[in-house]
Amino acid sequence: xxxxxxxxxxxxxxxxxxxxxxxxxxxxxxxxxxxxxxxxxxxxxxxxxxxxxxxxxxxxxxxxxxxxxxxxxxxxxxxxxxxxxxxxxxxxxxxxxxxxxxxxxxxxxxxxxxxxxxxxxxxxxxxxxxxxxxxxxxxxxxxxxxxxxxxxxxxxxxxxxxxxxxxxxxxxxxxxxxxxxxxxxxxxxxxxxxxxxxxxxxxxxxxxxxxxxxxxxxxxxxxxxxxxxxxxxxxxxxxxxxxxxxxx
Amino acid sequence: xxxxxxxxxxxxxxxxxxxxxxxxxxxxxxxxxxxxxxxxxxxxxxxxxxxxxxxxxxxxxxxxxxxxxxxxxxxxxxxxxxxxxxxxxxxxxxxxxxxxxxxxxxxxxxxxxxxxxxxxxxxxxxxxxxxxxxxxxxxxxxxxxxxxxxxxxxxxxxxxxxxxxxxxxxxxxxxxxxxxxxxxxxxxxxxxxxxxxxxxxxxxxxxxxxxxxxxxxxxxxxxxxxxxxxxxxxxxxxxxxxxxxxxx
Amino acid sequence: xxxxxxxxxxxxxxxxxxxxxxxxxxxxxxxxxxxxxxxxxxxxxxxxxxxxxxxxxxxxxxxxxxxxxxxxxxxxxxxxxxxxxxxxxxxxxxxxxxxxxxxxxxxxxxxxxxxxxxxxxxxxxxxxxxxxxxxxxxxx
Amino acid sequence: xxxxxxxxxxxxxxxxxxxxxxxxxxxxxxxxxxxxxxxxxxxxxxxxxxxxxxxxxxxxxxxxxxxxxxxxxxxxxxxxxxxxxxxxxxxxxxxxxxxxxxxxxxxxxxxxxxxxxxxxxxxxxxxxxxxxxxxxxxxx
Ligand SMILES: Nc1ncnc2c1ncn2[C@@H]1O[C@H](COP(=O)(O)OP(=O)(O)O)[C@@H](O)[C@H]1O
Ligand SMILES: Nc1ncnc2c1ncn2[C@@H]1O[C@H](COP(=O)(O)OP(=O)(O)O)[C@@H](O)[C@H]1O
Ligand SMILES: [Mg+2]
Ligand SMILES: [Mg+2]
Ligand SMILES: [Mg+2]
Ligand SMILES: [Mg+2]
Ligand code: NI
Ligand code: NI
Ligand SMILES: [Zn+2]
Ligand SMILES: [Zn+2]
Numbered sequence: 001x002x003x004x005x006x007x008x009x010x011x012x013x014x015x016x017x018x019x020x021x022x023x024x025x026x027x028x029x030x031x032x033x034x035x036x037x038x039x040x041x042x043x044x045x046x047x048x049x050x051x052x053x054x055x056x057x058x059x060x061x062x063x064x065x066x067x068x069x070x071x072x073x074x075x076x077x078x079x080x081x082x083x084x085x086x087x088x089x090x091x092x093x094x095x096x097x098x099x100x101x102x103x104x105x106x107x108x109x110x111x112x113x114x115x116x117x118x119x120x121x122x123x124x125x126x127x128x129x130x131x132x133x134x135x136x137x138x139x140x141x142x143x144x145x146x147x148x149x150x151x152x153x154x155x156x157x158x159x160x161x162x163x164x165x166x167x168x169x170x171x172x173x174x175x176x177x178x179x180x181x182x183x184x185x186x187x188x189x190x191x192x193x194x195x196x197x198x199x200x201x202x203x204x205x206x207x208x209x210x211x212x213x214x215x216x217x218x219x220x221x222x223x224x225x226x227x228x229x230x231x232x233x234x235x236x237x238x239x240x241x242x243x244x245x246x247x248x
Numbered sequence: 249x250x251x252x253x254x255x256x257x258x259x260x261x262x263x264x265x266x267x268x269x270x271x272x273x274x275x276x277x278x279x280x281x282x283x284x285x286x287x288x289x290x291x292x293x294x295x296x297x298x299x300x301x302x303x304x305x306x307x308x309x310x311x312x313x314x315x316x317x318x319x320x321x322x323x324x325x326x327x328x329x330x331x332x333x334x335x336x337x338x339x340x341x342x343x344x345x346x347x348x349x350x351x352x353x354x355x356x357x358x359x360x361x362x363x364x365x366x367x368x369x370x371x372x373x374x375x376x377x378x379x380x381x382x383x384x385x386x387x388x389x390x391x392x393x394x395x396x397x398x399x400x401x402x403x404x405x406x407x408x409x410x411x412x413x414x415x416x417x418x419x420x421x422x423x424x425x426x427x428x429x430x431x432x433x434x435x436x437x438x439x440x441x442x443x444x445x446x447x448x449x450x451x452x453x454x455x456x457x458x459x460x461x462x463x464x465x466x467x468x469x470x471x472x473x474x475x476x477x478x479x480x481x482x483x484x485x486x487x488x489x490x491x492x493x494x495x496x
Numbered sequence: 497x498x499x500x501x502x503x504x505x506x507x508x509x510x511x512x513x514x515x516x517x518x519x520x521x522x523x524x525x526x527x528x529x530x531x532x533x534x535x536x537x538x539x540x541x542x543x544x545x546x547x548x549x550x551x552x553x554x555x556x557x558x559x560x561x562x563x564x565x566x567x568x569x570x571x572x573x574x575x576x577x578x579x580x581x582x583x584x585x586x587x588x589x590x591x592x593x594x595x596x597x598x599x600x601x602x603x604x605x606x607x608x609x610x611x612x613x614x615x616x617x618x619x620x621x622x623x624x625x626x627x628x629x630x631x632x633x634x635x636x
Numbered sequence: 637x638x639x640x641x642x643x644x645x646x647x648x649x650x651x652x653x654x655x656x657x658x659x660x661x662x663x664x665x666x667x668x669x670x671x672x673x674x675x676x677x678x679x680x681x682x683x684x685x686x687x688x689x690x691x692x693x694x695x696x697x698x699x700x701x702x703x704x705x706x707x708x709x710x711x712x713x714x715x716x717x718x719x720x721x722x723x724x725x726x727x728x729x730x731x732x733x734x735x736x737x738x739x740x741x742x743x744x745x746x747x748x749x750x751x752x753x754x755x756x757x758x759x760x761x762x763x764x765x766x767x768x769x770x771x772x773x774x775x776x
Contacts (some may be wrong), residue, residue, distance in 0.1 A: 003656065005765040007642070007649035014648065015641075020428035028309055030383035031279005035410065060385040062275055074732060080641030081736065094740075096513045097733040101741035102417035102424070104385040104753060107355020113739045116762070120641040120736070135278035135383040137308040137352040146573045161471055162283065166309035169350035176350070176606065176613055192463075217438075223409055249517065253625040255502070255509035261510065263501075322592060328501030328597065345593040351603035352613060361599045364622070368501040368596070390754045394713045423748065424753055481570075 007120035018125040022151040028170025029163045030135030032156045033187035038132035039067040040235050044242035046088035050127040056093035058134040059113050065095045069224035072099050080122040087226035107139040114143050152180040158188045159195040171205045183208035188215040213237045219227050256367035266373040270399040276418025277411045278383030280404045281435035286380035287315040288483050292490035294336035298375040304341035306382040307361050313343045317472035320347050328370040335474035355387040362391050393425050402426040406436045407443040417451045431456035436463040461485045502623045503543035514554045514630050520632025522558040528565040532598045537562045537616035567620035571607035598622050639675050642763045643683035653768050654694045660772025662698040668705040670760040677702045681688035702734045711747035718748050738762050
């Protein structure tokens with residue numbers, strides 16, 4: 001009576017039943033700092049005593065393992081796969097399976113990969129699962145809304161008009177979808193920069209501007225060492241935002 | 249005897265028969281400056297007396313119109329659509345049709361949009377068509393290889409390890425595909441930065457490091473005014489690369 | 497008349513098929529126009545005749561039959577099928593945008609049941625060759 | 637045994653179907669295992685029995701039939717169908733990566749004719765419920 005049914009969507013809710021909240025770090029635009037914010041947010045949550053997971057859904061351009069200095073290699077499997085425990089967080093990325101290889105994925109392959117990861121990963125009890133989103137408004141954005149409808153979005157933009165142009169389209173999509181948006185974080189703000197573009201963008205969608213993170217020349221050299229990432233001015237500026245998000 | 253045939257691929261070669269070369273500005277990674285490089289490259293080609301086209305294939309996050317200060321609104325149509333003449337170049341973007349709206353596109357929709365644009369746009373005689381690629385290794389990257397197999401890639405990276413991580417996967421894909429790669433351009437190099445990551449990346453794939461473009465604090469305010477973009481230090485550093493690419 | 501470009505694509509694809517299959521002439525090309533793209537049958541027929549190659553070509557005598565395929569959209573999250581009313585309601589710049597690039601419908605239409613913009617265009621997208629018939633040569 | 641997670645998914649989906657269709661019990665669940673993912677029939681049967689809910693559940697007595705579906709890949713640029721040999725030749729970490737996430741095959745396999753990595757997995761990807769049968773209730 002039923003034919004060719006994909007069993008995976010049915011088990012996703014179970015897999016996330018121990019997860020108190022899902023926070024997607026989104027932008028639409030690439031290079032605004034989604035991965036830096038998502039990874040550092042997860043580290044700051046752990047620092048604050050939370051049980052935090054991090055899932056890198058930038059499936060063709062994963063980078064969170066570089067930021068965290070996480071080992072690549074297969075996660076252990078028992079009743080599914082166990083996200084890697086690293087720097088106090090539970091971490092899963094396609095890079096664990098792919099190593100340094102490259103797989104170009106069409107939309108249907110993206111959906112399949114995402115469903116497979118959500119179906120087999122055992123996150124256990126988490127205060128928050130942070131999801132690092134890919135750039136663009138494509139299959140991942142639509143699938144997250146479809147399969148994780150309660151996920152709340154933390155939207156990142158830089159002050160550049162090019163970033164705001166794309167982030168506006170992302171906010172417009174989230175608004176059409178009725179997806180919860182926690183607010184907008186401004187990243188890579190130069191000291192002298194008094195532009196108000198990001199604040200205006202947030203206001204145009206009735207969203208909070210949650211704060212500004214400085215362009216931090218020391219972030220690059222801290223990459224790969226979690227305690228050094230946590231010690232950057234970038235992380236310091238993100239800390240109050242993390243407290244608010246994980247506390248709320 | 250033939251059923252449900254998509255007529256569009258058949259006409260693409262005709263549409264580009266007057267185009268001497270296609271140059272894709274690629275990276276895999278977002279935010280490394282693909283759009284800035286692609287748009288400025290097109291402007292510099294025009295400055296050098298070339299007939300240059302610019303096609304923004306970042307279909308869900310187009311930004312070239314912002315860089316160029318191009319008017320949005322429908323292109324004129326005659327025997328197809330005529331790319332907009334702006335600042336001496338022929339320019340086409342999905343933003344011409346979409347304005348400020350947002351359309352999330354799954355992979356199949358990306359392919360359809362790309363085929364439609366390639367089938368209806370009349371580029372005429374061009375010395376070069378510059379294509380601004382989206383971030384990620386997905387439908388657009390695969391379709392460009394499939395439908396424009398002779399396109400040569402100009403790959404952009406920043407010195408950051410996060411950019412290099414993704415750009416390496418892009419180079420790995422291009423290499424597997426046997427796609428022509430013109431070389432690697434290093435963007436947003438800080439004055440004090442003597443990192444060799446991008447040079448090593450190029451060398452690892454047997455490619456030329458074509459040059460470094462400075463992180464230019466004046467680029468942002470020049471956006472939207474082609475003559476000001478051409479007058480930036482960013483454009484000055486790109487000029488010899490443009491000469492080489494368009495002259496070759 | 498950007499439709500001329502699509503009519504050319506149809507004839508170009510038909511010629512390619514004729515060559516691949518070794519036909520001497522194409523007798524019939526059936527075209528389906530997806531209603532989403534809002535190209536009328538007379539307009540497309542006019543365009544085909546404008547760009548049709550002259551006497552002596554394999555396509556000179558082909559009977560090009562054009563029909564409209566109604567729009568059918570399917571919402572991925574909730575499964576609802578819809579589309580005809582919503583597509584008909586598109587006006588002005590939105591209709592024009594979808595006329596040029598049917599996928600842009602994703603910016604303008606949502607599922608009437610669950611408001612999702614995540615729907616598939618099952619039918620009625622754009623210009624498609626439904627079938628090609630020919631005679632002569634080894635492929636007849 | 638990450639396969640336990642997939643076996644759970646199969647039983648969870650079957651239970652959902654039983655509830656939606658008002659079945660009293662599920663009599664049969666036919667599962668197709670795509671050969672690409674390299675899960676053996678005995679392994680998957682073992683996993684299903686490990687996670688199968690006990691007496692009283694709608695699934696307690698279901699006959700879970702598991703069969704392997706061969707791999708079929710289709711090259712988009714050139715149309716060539718291939719896959720069985722290439723998938724069998726995967727070894728070590730590559731086989732393991734594809735065992736966890738079948739799409740990663742795109743990193744490791746290319747079309748034998750044109751070397752393209754742009755192919756579709758037509759058949760034999762992963763775990764799929766081919767059919768579910770049940771009885772009792774209003775949906776029987
Ligand atoms: N606040 C910051 N200061 C300095 N560099 C930053 C900052 N945020 C991000 N970066 C750098 O900018 C680049 C893009 O950041 P990334 O987190 O990869 O963005 P995304 O995930 O949105 O593509 C990376 O090289 C990263 O190291
Ligand atoms: N050399 C540069 N100096 C300063 N800013 C730059 C430079 N290149 C790019 N940018 C800025 O960096 C951001 C990303 O550039 P963009 O061209 O949009 O990259 P992509 O197309 O790869 O996403 C934009 O805000 C752009 O203005
Ligand atoms: Mg990222
Ligand atoms: Mg990432
Ligand atoms: Mg861009
Ligand atoms: Mg762009
Ligand atoms: Ni028209
Ligand atoms: Ni396993
Ligand atoms: Zn719906
Ligand atoms: Zn092939």
